[in-house]
Amino acid sequence: KEKILQRRSLELRNKQEDWQGSPEGQRMLEFRRSLPAFKEKDAFLKVISNNQVIVVSGETGCGKTTQLPQYILESEIEAGCGAGCNIICTQPRRISAMSVSERVAAERGEKLGESVGYKVRLEGMKGRDTRLLFCTTGVLLRRLLVDRTLNGVTHVVVDEIHERGMNEDFLLIVLKELLPRRPDLRLILMSATLNAELFSSYFDGAPTMHIPGFTYPVRARFLEDILEMTGYRLNPYNQIDDYGQEKTWKMQKQALAFRKRKSQIASAVEDALEVADFHGYSLRTRESLSCWCPDSLGFNLIEHVLSHIVKNERPGAVLVFMTGWDDINSLKDKLQTHPLLGDPSRVLLLACHGSMASTEQRLIFENPEGGVRKIVLATNMAETSITINDVVFVVDCGKAKETSYDALNNTPCLLPSWISKAAARQRRGRAGRVQPGECYHLYPRCVYDAFADYQLPELLRTPLQSLCLQIKSLQLGSISEFLARALQPPEALSVQNAVEYLKIIGALDDNENLTVLGRKLSMLPVEPKLGKMLILGAIFNCLDPIMTVVAGLSVRDPFVMPADKKDLAESAKAQFSARDYSDHLALVRAYEGWKEAEAQQAGYEYCWRNFLSSQTLRAIDSLRKQFFYLLKDIGLVDHNSETYSRWSQEEHLVRAVICAGLFPGVSSVVDGHLKMLGGYLEFFMKPELANTYLRLKGELEELIQKKLLDPMFDTQSHDELLSAVRLVISEDHCDGRFVFGRRATPAPKVKEATNSKSSAGVEAENFKNQLQS
Numbered sequence: 001k002e003k004i005l006q007r008r009s010l011e012l013r014n015k016q017e018d019w020q021g022s023p024e025g026q027r028m029l030e031f032r033r034s035l036p037a038f039k040e041k042d043a044f045l046k047v048i049s050n051n052q053v054i055v056v057s058g059e060t061g062c063g064k065t066t067q068l069p070q071y072i073l074e075s076e077i078e079a080g081c082g083a084g085c086n087i088i089c090t091q092p093r094r095i096s097a098m099s100v101s102e103r104v105a106a107e108r109g110e111k112l113g114e115s116v117g118y119k120v121r122l123e124g125m126k127g128r129d130t131r132l133l134f135c136t137t138g139v140l141l142r143r144l145l146v147d148r149t150l151n152g153v154t155h156v157v158v159d160e161i162h163e164r165g166m167n168e169d170f171l172l173i174v175l176k177e178l179l180p181r182r183p184d185l186r187l188i189l190m191s192a193t194l195n196a197e198l199f200s201s202y203f204d205g206a207p208t209m210h211i212p213g214f215t216y217p218v219r220a221r222f223l224e225d226i227l228e229m230t231g232y233r234l235n236p237y238n239q240i241d242d243y244g245q246e247k248t249w250k251m252q253k254q255a256l257a258f259r260k261r262k263s264q265i266a267s268a269v270e271d272a273l274e275v276a277d278f279h280g281y282s283l284r285t286r287e288s289l290s291c292w293c294p295d296s297l298g299f300n301l302i303e304h305v306l307s308h309i310v311k312n313e314r315p316g317a318v319l320v321f322m323t324g325w326d327d328i329n330s331l332k333d334k335l336q337t338h339p340l341l342g343d344p345s346r347v348l349l350l351a352c353h354g355s356m357a358s359t360e361q362r363l364i365f366e367n368p369e370g371g372v373r374k375i376v377l378a379t380n381m382a383e384t385s386i387t388i389n390d391v392v393f394v395v396d397c398g399k400a401k402e403t404s405y406d407a408l409n410n411t412p413c414l415l416p417s418w419i420s421k422a423a424a425r426q427r428r429g430r431a432g433r434v435q436p437g438e439c440y441h442l443y444p445r446c447v448y449d450a451f452a453d454y455q456l457p458e459l460l461r462t463p464l465q466s467l468c469l470q471i472k473s474l475q476l477g478s479i480s481e482f483l484a485r486a487l488q489p490p491e492a493l494s495v496q497n498a499v500e501y502l503k504i505i506g507a508l509d510d511n512e513n514l515t516v517l518g519r520k521l522s523m524l525p526v527e528p529k530l531g532k533m534l535i536l537g538a539i540f541n542c543l544d545p546i547m548t549v550v551a552g553l554s555v556r557d558p559f560v561m562p563a564d565k566k567d568l569a570e571s572a573k574a575q576f577s578a579r580d581y582s583d584h585l586a587l588v589r590a591y592e593g594w595k596e597a598e599a600q601q602a603g604y605e606y607c608w609r610n611f612l613s614s615q616t617l618r619a620i621d622s623l624r625k626q627f628f629y630l631l632k633d634i635g636l637v638d639h640n641s642e643t644y645s646r647w648s649q650e651e652h653l654v655r656a657v658i659c660a661g662l663f664p665g666v667s668s669v670v671d672g673h674l675k676m677l678g679g680y681l682e683f684f685m686k687p688e689l690a691n692t693y694l695r696l697k698g699e700l701e702e703l704i705q706k707k708l709l710d711p712m713f714d715t716q717s718h719d720e721l722l723s724a725v726r727l728v729i730s731e732d733h734c735d736g737r738f739v740f741g742r743r744a745t746p747a748p749k750v751k752e753a754t755n756s757k758s759s760a761g762v763e764a765e766n767f768k769n770q771l772q773s
């Protein structure tokens, strides 16, 4: 074994020397030596040989991600023990794990999967000789599940720790506990901004190292300056064209004032009220807020600023920060029809987001020829994880998608929110890599002044339910004790809430031990309530529509709402939910229609006609397949029979399963007052049915446990229970309406509702009154 290792190490060394001696390798080395990280190479290697933990910070683009892990690899190979080293470098995002590994392989003159590889959920490129593996944080966490001590791993590099994602914070607690048991393991923490001290003191005063970088000054312009400079007029009457800039502005000031006064939850309620006002009665919270004042503020304004830059400014690439993939695509479509910006001989328009093709990815780093100006429309990925060198102009819309916690319906959701001052500074800095730059912030200075200094760590702003399940399935002991050891521990009350929630849904028993259901839920990569919905779907043999609902809720809404065709888009969506206003069933119907159209090669046209995103539908489709295999794996779907979807056509049953999954996010209206069973607003049912459901709940839970323990257990023999469950949400008994925080099915107009004395408008009034009181 020793001999084989030696031989492989030798091979690795010869290969590395050959590459570095070749003309191409020389050129690459020259580039790498020009990066600020290179000056610190020796010092870095020395520190890690003498210390178990090190914290490295440095300006984005100085070479942390691509160089530091490579230095370790190279020095091990040079020392002749390359085959024995095993470096894992985690990235918060799939796309960075993939693109960085590709870059590092190229810098080493190799193909991916030789000494450098990557692994993200359900995908990877890794070979026998892979010594440096880039993976997502989640992949490493899952490995820890089966391999507690990270056997054979020599170095763990945790990148982008300043982002303070939940997984990263979680990983740090686990690693901190592992270190004493693995004294030979080295831990390298890398961060862009300068909060290295926090991490260093968490790891008992681990040495820190800063890689100095240099950036040119960047001039900041805010909305008022931009309007004056470009002579652009916001159009107060045309809300859609200007993306509600005027209204938004006023709204934002109000919202910010609220936020200053109130706690986060109170401000969510205020938002809800604003929106309830606007829609008459619709109680959807933030999603409506963002429909009303769409988030990548003002396509027209962006277009105007871009054409100003292209016409009047010196050469240099432009980087536009948007919130997400759909906004980027719609803006790109719009710009492509512009006489100047859409002219390929003058402008090269590129998108940079998590799901772009790798050919497009490469173009981002290249310099276009012949005086063509490069414009990159990016998500906040370009803030720290990707560096485009030739950017001179930055356009910042001020928002980014972040997982936030909708207090009203207890849904963690990925919604556009205002960025922090630190993020705005970071975005601005992207303009000064090669020469002094300019930054256009598309919001007033007063909004900037109200930004938080730093973004709150994810652990402190999202529900902890999935995390608690993970802690339990990793057998890390008491949940609250474990979380108290975090870098910035969450409040005891939120931990308690999460544990309580898991007990209510039957995932934990009274002693905080995992139940059978809890164990199965921890194996499903979705939130507990969605996992429970899947399990119920399997038990009640209506898996097809349930998998669609869960996949839709975990990917994103496939219904697209282009700003300029919002009415059309909304009515297209309404066709799918006209009968019951159910967002969930609209999703199922839309997906099923798409599958049929796909079978006839008409999927694209179908999407176009119905304002659906075929990319999202494809993502849903593939996630459904994954769910199916996972459910098979954990023994919930019978391999040999087709029964799992026997009752898929029974909408009542499907609704009952959705309801039981969302429990306790179920409410009813009693004597005109909103009564929330579990304190969240996700689903409405009539009071008498709420009672039936509560009465049946115990039996239902028992049935779930029985079925999970014994897959052969026949649910059909429980006819009475089954038909009662079916009845819970039957068409005649239910209000026929879902209230759901993440979707935007157009609700009927308030006038009709109050005229006809139907309950909807009245409920909304009551709800508002209750909230106010």
Ligand code: ADP
Pocket: 035, 058, 059, 060, 061, 062, 063, 064, 065, 066, 067, 099, 103, 365, 384, 385, 386, 387, 389
């Ligand atoms: P950091 O992690 O410190 O932000 P990186 O290691 O990601 O920096 O990048 C260092 C430098 O390598 C960047 O400034 C950029 O010039 C170059 N670089 C990184 N990725 C690529 C790529 N895919 N193509 C070309 N150059 C790249």
Ligand code: MG
Pocket: 061, 064, 065, 066, 159, 384, 385
């Ligand atoms: Mg990096």
